[in-house]
Amino acid sequence: MKKICLFAVCWLVSLSAAAQHYRIDRKLQRKLEALVKPFQGTVGIYVHKLGTNREAAINADSLFPTASMIKVAIQAVIFQRIADSQLQYHQNLLYRDSLYYPGVDILGMAKDSTHIELSKVVMLMITESDNTAALWLQSLAGGGTAINQWLADHGYQYYRVNSRTPGREAAYRQYGWGQTTPREMARFLVQLRKGEIISPAASERMYRNLCHIYWDDVALSQIPPYVQAASKQGAVDDSRSEVVLVNAPHGDYVFCVDTKNIADQSWTHSNAAWELIRQVSALLWHYFEPHDHWKQPAAYQQFMQE
Incomplete structure (x- = not known):
């Protein structure tokens, strides 16, 4: 136990030391500041070009609502339970009507007593951002308290579940389902990319899940379709956010754009916060891949979400 604790302390110290050696990419910083x-x-933004010490940050350590980005943490603790032999990835679960969360979720359309694999519930939570699936998995993970303890144990100071979590009522009123910072949200995807969450095998499976996102009409729409990207989105009336790790030809980069207190609370394609996220994504793609001339086809908007 002492060795494990010592390892954890050293790991956190090394992370802190590494962060201190990052330097602001001044040119990119100016572009982002002008954009926002x-x-x-x-707005909160964090950008890091992996393999370098370059970053850009705007309110990167401020708290923002996660909305559905909390599902990245829920997935991780489900995989922790799989690693601890408390669950199996392909085991059958029994869906009951009592699990239904009002909305347009696919799982919520299932009949009472339907059998479904855990892997498919995870897929619905991540790919479709299915809330019925996510709340079921939050319960199977041990609830918000257990998820938050896992996050704290793994060095996450701000990333937390608030909904259905005793003692988090005030945070829930302020931030909703969950809260995070742009820097911590980006760091989670980087750790998955490096195989550092639970195990290399678990990290790879989770990373693959995050590369199969249905909601690809915001940040992902500004990245060529033949380039892989892991991502998760979050949206409520006064907050729209997205975290993305792009496996770009000239090196991976990660970014998170969080918003809150937004004036435009519409749910149309042209919502100002979603437009900002698209603009940031397009800026970063062309900044890190300056010789790539891909452009979105002229009539592509007809396939975007309304």
Whole structure:
């Protein structure tokens, strides 16, 4: 036990030391600051080019609502339970009507007593952002308290579940289902990419799940379709956010754009926060891949979510 604790302390110290050696990419920083200046709302951005010590940050350590980005943490603790032999990835689960969460979720359309594999419930939570699936998995993971303890044990200071979690009522009223910072959200995807969450095998499976996102009309729409990217999105009325790790030809990069207190709370394709996220994503793609001339086809908007 002492050896494990010592390892954890050393690991956290090494992370902190590594972060201190990052330097701001001044050119990129100026571009991002100019981009967000007219936005009506609060914006947080964190960008890091993996394999280098370059980063850009705007309110990167401020708290923002996660909305559905909390599902990345729920998935991780489900995989921890699989690693601890408490669950099996392909085991059959029994869906009951009492699990239904009102909305347009696919799982919520299932009949009472339907059997479904755990792997498919995870897929629905991540790929479709199915809330019925996510709340069921949050319970199977041990609830918000257990998920938050796992996050704390793994060095995450701010990333937390608030919904259905005793003692988190005030945070829930302020941030909703969960809360995080742009830096911590980006760091989670980097650790998955490096195989550092639970085990290399678990990290790879989770990373693959995050590369199969249905909601690809915001940040992902500004990245060529032949380039792999892991991502998760979150959206409620006054907050729209997205975290993305792009496996770009000239090196991976990760970014998270969080927003809150947004003036435009519409749910149309042209929502100002979603437009900002698209603009950030497009800026980063062309900044890190300056010789790539891909552009979105002219009539592509007809296939975007309304």
